[in-house]
Amino acid sequence: MRTRSVLALVCFFFSILSALAQTDRGTLTGTVSDATGAVVPGVSIEARNAQTGAVYQAGSSETGNYTLAQLPAGTYEVSGTLPGFRRFVRTGVIVSVATVLRIDVTLEVGASGESVTVEAASPLLKTESGEVSHNLTTEQLDSLPVLTLSPSVGQASTLGNVRNPLQVLNLVPGASFANDNQLRVNGMPSATQSIRIEGQDATNGRHRQYNQGVQASVEAIQEVAVQTSNYSAEFGQAGGGYFNYTMRSGTNQFHGGVYDYFVNEALNAGMPFTDRISTGDTGRAGEHIRNTQRKHDYGFNIGGPIWLGKLYNGHGKSFFFFNFEQFRETQFINTGIATVPTLAYRRGDFSQALLPQLVMNGQPAVDPLGRPVLGNAIYDPRTTRLASDGSRVRDQFPNNVIDPALMDPVALKIQAMIPLPTNNDLVNNYQIPGYTNFRHTTIPSFKIDHNFNDKNHLSWYFHQTHTVSPNANGFPQPFTEAIAQDEMNYTMRLNYDRTISRSTLLHVGVGYFQYNWPQVLQDFDQSSLGWAKNYDLHNMFPNIGGIFNAGRGGFSPGMGFNLLDKYLKDIKPTANTNLSMVKGNHSYKMGAELIVEGFPTLSYSRATGVYTFSGQQSSLPWEDGQSLNGTTGFGYASFLLGYPNAMNAALATNVRLGNHSFATYIQDSWKVTRKLTLEYGLRYDFVTLLKEQYGRMQSADFKAPNPVAGNLPGSVIYEATCKCSFNKNYPWAFGPRFALAYQIGSDAKTVLRLGSGVIYGAAPNLGNLTRSVADFYTLGVPGYGLNKYALSDGNPFAAGNRFGNPEIFFPDFRQKY
Numbered sequence: 001m002r003t004r005s006v007l008a009l010v011c012f013f014f015s016i017l018s019a020l021a022q023t024d025r026g027t028l029t030g031t032v033s034d035a036t037g038a039v040v041p042g043v044s045i046e047a048r049n050a051q052t053g054a055v056y057q058a059g060s061s062e063t064g065n066y067t068l069a070q071l072p073a074g075t076y077e078v079s080g081t082l083p084g085f086r087r088f089v090r091t092g093v094i095v096s097v098a099t100v101l102r103i104d105v106t107l108e109v110g111a112s113g114e115s116v117t118v119e120a121a122s123p124l125l126k127t128e129s130g131e132v133s134h135n136l137t138t139e140q141l142d143s144l145p146v147l148t149l150s151p152s153v154g155q156a157s158t159l160g161n162v163r164n165p166l167q168v169l170n171l172v173p174g175a176s177f178a179n180d181n182q183l184r185v186n187g188m189p190s191a192t193q194s195i196r197i198e199g200q201d202a203t204n205g206r207h208r209q210y211n212q213g214v215q216a217s218v219e220a221i222q223e224v225a226v227q228t229s230n231y232s233a234e235f236g237q238a239g240g241g242y243f244n245y246t247m248r249s250g251t252n253q254f255h256g257g258v259y260d261y262f263v264n265e266a267l268n269a270g271m272p273f274t275d276r277i278s279t280g281d282t283g284r285a286g287e288h289i290r291n292t293q294r295k296h297d298y299g300f301n302i303g304g305p306i307w308l309g310k311l312y313n314g315h316g317k318s319f320f321f322f323n324f325e326q327f328r329e330t331q332f333i334n335t336g337i338a339t340v341p342t343l344a345y346r347r348g349d350f351s352q353a354l355l356p357q358l359v360m361n362g363q364p365a366v367d368p369l370g371r372p373v374l375g376n377a378i379y380d381p382r383t384t385r386l387a388s389d390g391s392r393v394r395d396q397f398p399n400n401v402i403d404p405a406l407m408d409p410v411a412l413k414i415q416a417m418i419p420l421p422t423n424n425d426l427v428n429n430y431q432i433p434g435y436t437n438f439r440h441t442t443i444p445s446f447k448i449d450h451n452f453n454d455k456n457h458l459s460w461y462f463h464q465t466h467t468v469s470p471n472a473n474g475f476p477q478p479f480t481e482a483i484a485q486d487e488m489n490y491t492m493r494l495n496y497d498r499t500i501s502r503s504t505l506l507h508v509g510v511g512y513f514q515y516n517w518p519q520v521l522q523d524f525d526q527s528s529l530g531w532a533k534n535y536d537l538h539n540m541f542p543n544i545g546g547i548f549n550a551g552r553g554g555f556s557p558g559m560g561f562n563l564l565d566k567y568l569k570d571i572k573p574t575a576n577t578n579l580s581m582v583k584g585n586h587s588y589k590m591g592a593e594l595i596v597e598g599f600p601t602l603s604y605s606r607a608t609g610v611y612t613f614s615g616q617q618s619s620l621p622w623e624d625g626q627s628l629n630g631t632t633g634f635g636y637a638s639f640l641l642g643y644p645n646a647m648n649a650a651l652a653t654n655v656r657l658g659n660h661s662f663a664t665y666i667q668d669s670w671k672v673t674r675k676l677t678l679e680y681g682l683r684y685d686f687v688t689l690l691k692e693q694y695g696r697m698q699s700a701d702f703k704a705p706n707p708v709a710g711n712l713p714g715s716v717i718y719e720a721t722c723k724c725s726f727n728k729n730y731p732w733a734f735g736p737r738f739a740l741a742y743q744i745g746s747d748a749k750t751v752l753r754l755g756s757g758v759i760y761g762a763a764p765n766l767g768n769l770t771r772s773v774a775d776f777y778t779l780g781v782p783g784y785g786l787n788k789y790a791l792s793d794g795n796p797f798a799a800g801n802r803f804g805n806p807e808i809f810f811p812d813f814r815q816k817y
Contacts (some may be wrong), residue, residue, distance in 0.1 A: 239761025
């Protein structure tokens with residue numbers, strides 16, 4: 001059903017091609033007049049690209065106005081000709097992305113073979129649009145420190161990354177940017193921006209603030225236009241700014257370049273409070289340690305006409321541009337510190353964890369049996385009983401030492417994988433052995449432009465972003481929570497422009513975007529712990545947490561990884577089209593856009609078994625609700641005893657969420673006078689909320705009977721089974737826009753801009769609304785309670801469990817796509 005609806009939308013979209021979206025082009029407009037100031041209709045206006053020779057034509061209307069829309073960013077020669085007048089020529093006109101530039105043409109009486117040439121010596125002030133935008137070029141990007149540096153040298157989690165073009169926000173007033181974390185414009189919420197490459201949407205739908213995994217190469221970008229407010233009806237679904245990238249094209253001359261931006265530890269400051277003598281380098285005692293840090297962002301590019309010897313000469317018609325960029329960083333880390341259980345803890349001796357007697361209401365704390373209550377005292381859960389006042393009590397292990405015979409065999413096998421401490425401290429007692437971490441990002445990109453003739457232009461663009469890193473933390477696989485990175489992402493574009501007449505231009509564009517984030521996991525046989533293969537992912541290490549005390553130790557790194565996914569994807573085909581027409585003093589534009597987005601995910605969430613430990617299972621239950629200045633029990637002791645506070649289990653599941661959006665708009669730029677321009681338009685957006693392909697989105701119905709709870713009210717329901725929809729799409733997203741630009745004075749040095757409108761922005765990170773469609777179950781206990789099952793039991797609801805529990809059945813959610 002969903003497929004048919006999408007196909008219908010596609011058909012509808014292309015059926016209105018003639019009644020026509022966001023582009024990465026610029027516009028020239030102006031008025032043609034003679035020496036007396038009278039408007040001149042019927043003048044042939046031509047813009048010739050200085051680099052490629054491509055020609056774009058228009059004509060002045062009966063009111064003397066002309067508009068050249070959909071011009072690729074670049075430098076142009078603008079000319080105007082009419083029999084009986086000298087040819088007007090203006091050189092060095094710079095057209096920027098998503099901007100409207102005014103170039104008035106003044107014709108002088110004379111022979112058409114004569115010409116009047118005006119050179120544009122400086123960028124012109126934008127006087128024809130009420131929007132607020134900022135255009136930045138490759139030269140400005142090259143002058144910025146866009147190579148991200150590690151904020152804390154020598155730490156595995158702070159590897160840098162490839163140069164990020166969004167660093168241009170450092171030059172935009174009212175904007176702030178932190179790599180892959182936050183992007184704000186004019187105080188709008190983060191992750192609500194829209195990123196366009198070659199006129200098509202390239203925003204990461206899963207993580208809108210995470211752009212480096214899908215970004216284009218800085219060296220392949222010709223210009224970035226950042227629109228921050230008052231943008232026209234053509235632009236929408238962006239609450240926090242509109243970023244339009246135009247990629248570099250080849251020209252009639254062959255050009256190329258080689259570059260390298262690098263970091264080397266020889267140029268870095270040493271680590272404070274370190275001494276090389278600690279590494280055995282006695283000859284350099286007193287010198288700070290400089291961890292190895294090698295970082296290079298290098299590449300090359302070449303562009304020009306497509307020339308195949310005698311077979312084809314593309315001068316003036318066909319052009320290419322190729323760029324290769326690779327970021328490589330290697331760090332050798334030998335300053336890592338972590339906390340591992342002490343040798344005494346491993347034997348069950350927690351005497352060093354003991355703290356002084358706790359205080360309650362200003363008095364030394366004693367339990368209902370009159371015994372002093374010590375901080376971190378370890379209690380034997382087998383001795384749980386009721387005191388005479390009805391409160392629960394337990395007996396402390398003598399000298400805070402657990403009998404080794406009581407230790408869980410699975411816990412002991414896991415403990416054997418934990419490295420031994422390198423000093424006698426309780427915390428920060430493990431010097432992580434030196435290890436190497438790296439990140440490699442490769443971005444090849446390619447663009448082809450072809451001019452069939454002066455009326456038909458075609459361009460194609462492709463780039464791939466591939467990032468590889470082990471994300472190592474120095475702990476041995478497989479129980480570490482470190483997960484390797486191997487992302488392979490793609491962006492493709494195809495744009496076609498046709499000049500239908502001197503006053504009408506058609507643009508059509510299609511694109512494809514794919515974000516793929518696989519998580520590279522190492523296999524582990526759970527049966528080696530003594531478990532039967534009773535978890536769905538019995539070939540991976542379980543997730544174990546809650547076994548670290550910040551003051552008294554335990555194990556600080558995480559074990560295994562919870563809420564993980566085999567892969568996360570964002571697959572997004574796009575299409576847009578628009579029609580531009582000039583009539584009299586009006587420049588009309590109408591267009592439409594379609595985006596279909598899918599989020600396939602293979603979720604491993606809870607499928608390996610998730611165990612959460614706490615001090616409660618080895619504590620004095622009486623303390624529950626008491627006003628003490630501390631607690632008893634110890635998370636690592638509970639782990640050795642094998643009593644978790646909670647456990648979770650589920651199946652690995654394939655889930656495909658998806659949505660689509662359709663937009664259409666119409667707008668007009670009305671030149672009321674030569675100094676006053678009014679812009680007004682209306683945009684309509686229809687964006688569906690997420691649906692799961694097989695109707696497995698979950699919700700709760702508090703009235704539906706629950707068959708596993710004696711038909712008491714309250715049950716989980718699915719869209720597929722309830723024949724209902726949990727989401728309701730908003731059908732009234734009409735966004736009017738209005739703006740004006742008024743040139744004050746006759747020298748074009750001051751412009752007043754005003755604007756208002758209604759913009760419907762995209763909700764951030766909808767692709768992560770849910771990563772799993774399968775139910776999971778949690779076995780927990782009331783406060784300070786004790787589970788009947790132990791860590792060594794594995795999944796207590798697996799087939800053949802020792803408790804006689806029925807096997808929990810999960811539907812098969814592993815359909816392939």
